[in-house]
Amino acid sequence: MRAIAVEGYGAPPLAVTLPRPEPGPGEILVKLVAAGVNPVDWKIADGAFKDAMPASFPLVLGTDGAGVVAGIGPGVTRFAVGEQIFGRFGDAERGVGSYAEYAVVREDAPLAAMPAGMIYTQAAAVPTATGTAFALVDTARVDAGQVVLVVGATGGVGQAAVQYAADMGAHVIATARDDMIDEMKRLGAAETIDHTAGDLSARLLADHPDGIDAILDVVGSRDEVTELAGLLKTGGVYLSTIGSVPDDLTAERELRGENVHAEITSELLERIAEMIDAARIRVAVHREVALGEAPVAIAAARLGGSRGKTVIRI
Numbered sequence: 090m091r092a093i094a095v096e097g098y099g100a101p102p103l104a105v106t107l108p109r110p111e112p113g114p115g116e117i118l119v120k121l122v123a124a125g126v127n128p129v130d131w132k133i134a135d136g137a138f139k140d141a142m143p144a145s146f147p148l149v150l151g152t153d154g155a156g157v158v159a160g161i162g163p164g165v166t167r168f169a170v171g172e173q174i175f176g177r178f179g180d181a182e183r184g185v186g187s188y189a190e191y192a193v194v195r196e197d198a199p200l201a202a203m204p205a206g207m208i209y210t211q212a213a214a215v216p217t218a219t220g221t222a223f224a225l226v227d228t229a230r231v232d233a234g235q236v237v238l239v240v241g242a243t244g245g246v247g248q249a250a251v252q253y254a255a256d257m258g259a260h261v262i263a264t265a266r267d268d269m270i271d272e273m274k275r276l277g278a279a280e281t282i283d284h285t286a287g288d289l290s291a292r293l294l295a296d297h298p299d300g301i302d303a304i305l306d307v308v309g310s311r312d313e314v315t316e317l318a319g320l321l322k323t324g325g326v327y328l329s330t331i332g333s334v335p336d337d338l339t340a341e342r343e344l345r346g347e348n349v350h351a352e353i354t355s356e357l358l359e360r361i362a363e364m365i366d367a368a369r370i371r372v373a374v375h376r377e378v379a380l381g382e383a384p385v386a387i388a389a390a391r392l393g394g395s396r397g398k399t400v401i402r403i
């Protein structure tokens with residue numbers, strides 16, 4: 090089968106041919122039709138998590154995917170051949186990833202049936218980004234009428250967080266450069282603020298002198314978090330997806346701070362699928378590339394400037 094893999098930590102991703110895997114007991118074989126690209130894909134390949142998550146090589150890149158069940162191992166009861174599913178396929182320890190024609194995955198992995206009417210490229214864009222966005226909004230306990238700032242709102246996680254927080258009835262402020270203002274409003278942001286136009290915190294304070302209830306941040310450094318946390322109301326919450334919330338944040342004004350490691354479960358994916366089906370959440374695929382173009386797409390994504398999800402057609 091064709092796949093995109095690395096031969097060692099930090100090695101360049103290359104198009105390779107590997108044997109088609111066979112499902113073992115409790116496993117399913119999935120013929121992938123699309124794979125979603127996430128920053129975690131190259132962080133794993135770079136060895137960023139090698140102490141916590143050992144890998145074997147060649148390591149097929151990719152976590153998120155969508156496809157058709159093509160085979161089932163002994164004892165599988167949850168899925169049948171021919172079902173269309175989406176979810177998370179990455180298993181670095183076994184060298185398995187979603188940037189491949191086939192992946193073998195345990196039947197109890199974070200997987201869900203594709204909603205009717207959803208196409209594979211959209212489904213593959215969902216698991217990590219939308220799942221993390223839901224984890225952020227749920228952990229923050231966002232409620233109707235609250236003022237919620239999403240920092241990094243124009244990327245994969247941010248766009249979904251804006252939509253879900255707006256769906257909960259929050260007044261959402263989304264960071265966005267000029268080219269994304271209209272799109273962020275379409276996704277439900279009540280207002281946008283350009284994070285490149287100088288003193289973000291002073292401009293937010295001028296616009297929101299009563300403060301902000303929750304800040305959902307996917308990009309800010311520890312210093313930026315400390316500064317923006319000054320905008321929170323007493324009892325406000327600051328969440329980071331990149332570990333930037335300092336331990337002592339909560340000592341101040343009863344703030345709640347947390348570095349979120351999103352747990353993406355099958356149940357969460359099913360809940361998201363229902364909301365997509367009900368047109369409450371939209372999946373915006375910004376860029377589609379062929380499998381062979383994945384190394385170039387990864388190189389481009391590493392440079393930043395994401396405008397939403399990149400998806401690989403397999």
Ligand SMILES: NC(=O)c1ccc[n+]([C@@H]2O[C@H](COP(=O)([O-])OP(=O)(O)OC[C@H]3O[C@@H](n4cnc5c(N)ncnc54)[C@H](OP(=O)(O)O)[C@@H]3O)[C@@H](O)[C@H]2O)c1
Nearest residue numbers: 128221241243244245246264284307330349350351394395
């Ligand atoms: N902890 C977890 O469980 C978890 C789960 C998922 C993702 N993550 C992490 O969360 C981060 C975001 O993921 P993603 O998929 O959303 O990434 P992404 O698609 O690359 O989006 C990042 C967005 O942030 C914008 N941005 C960059 N610097 C900014 C700044 N200073 N202020 C405001 N916006 C800024 C970028 O646009 P411009 O460059 O144009 O500004 C881009 O639109 C990644 O580091 C990822 O690894 C963690």
